[in-house]
Amino acid sequence: MKTAFYILFKEYSDSSRSPSALYIKDNTETDPEQIVKEVNEWLKIARFFKYERCDRYYDSENMKGVLYPYIVLQEEYEEEEYPNVTVVIQALLNEEGFVDWRDEPLESGEQYSLNNQDVTNDCLGEMARNEAQGNAVVLLNCNAFHFRSPIVLSVNPTGNNVSIYWYNDIRSFHQWFSDNRQPQRVYVYNPKHGDDKHPAQMIAGTTKRAAQLLTNRNDTERLLKLAVGTDINSALWYYDEANNCYIYFENQNELRLAFHGYHLSEGEENYDNIDFHKLSLLSEEK
Incomplete structure (x- = not known):
């Protein structure tokens, strides 16, 4: 048994792309310094818990949405500051030990849905698969969505439910780790x-x-x-x-x-x- 810590961010909204999941909130921020500051502020929560022995995961599809405007600006204007944003944010994630869960997604024959919306292939579905293996999973919600914690997913074909807990402050995470870390x-x-x-x-x-x-x-x-x-x-x-x-x-x-x-x-x-x-x-x- 082990503990897994996931992270999700808001994504830039644009008519030319779809979000990594339909429930992800829009982000209109395009200032390079501000987006780096925002990501770093959220990562301070993850940084606090470096003493916890847990696997840490980000979602590369989610990060594509976070970084979308800088990737577009880089391609259109070839300005040096825009590729730097993607490099800096990736470095911040790497420094805190986050890896892309999509590199080695877990396998399961079950389907997961949230309010009748299929979430099997997004981050919530991956968390549910991880929890189904007996592991403790938790999510750092960086204002990525509006749902209350825990998020209750329906499991098909069993008809069961699975609860995904998320927090966005140090104290709540501290209590969760105290009660739920695996191994204890x-x-x-x-x-x-x-x-x-x-x-x-x-x-x-x-x-x-x-x-x-x-x-x-x-x-x-x-x-x-x-x-x-x-x-x-x-x-x-x-x-x-x-x-x-x-x-x-x-x-x-x-x-x-x-x-x-x-x-x-x-x-x-x-x-x-x-x-x-x-x-x-x-x-x-x-």
Whole structure:
């Protein structure tokens, strides 16, 4: 099992082309600097979650619609700034680990529809196929459509429904990942740091104890699900409101996403590794 993160944008509307999907909203923006700025702003959400181990996908047909005016202007006027837009935006997607799902689309004999409209061969259909394989899927909706979350697709010929969840803010994605990531993180008890009933062990050759874990297993596992980091191999951290201090989880670098944890106060080792600004972004959206 794994997690898949998709992204969809509005597309430029023009009589000479059809959108990648009929439900995609129109974008009238043609200023090169502005479109790059808009895409980068949306990608800040994806960038926040670089610590999540997930596959990231964009839709090349959707991106053709996003970049359509710049491709046309490049062909008509051969101005250097227009091809640069396509290069810059592709580089931004690549930098955040996004690949085109159409390069290797999933196979399924099922058909998917939304409000009686066939979506089998677009991004929503691909997400439904991925979810049908038992994976967790989620979509960053960059104002691409108006539907509420979750989007409910009808499945033919089974007659079942499949729900596709989308969000467009950091806090909502944070909660979704905490509840739904696959595989889920595993807390490993380390006697060196104790817990709410056992003191941390003494550090060899010193008169000091190791950093103390203040919570029981259930609370530690809950905080581990919520913890954030910098990349897939980094430590994780979160603010423990009940104990009025930060909890720090060391990555054991195992395939099963195993971590052990302990609480930290200012001045203790690893305290300065915590990205307080990143945590503040979650607080700002409360």
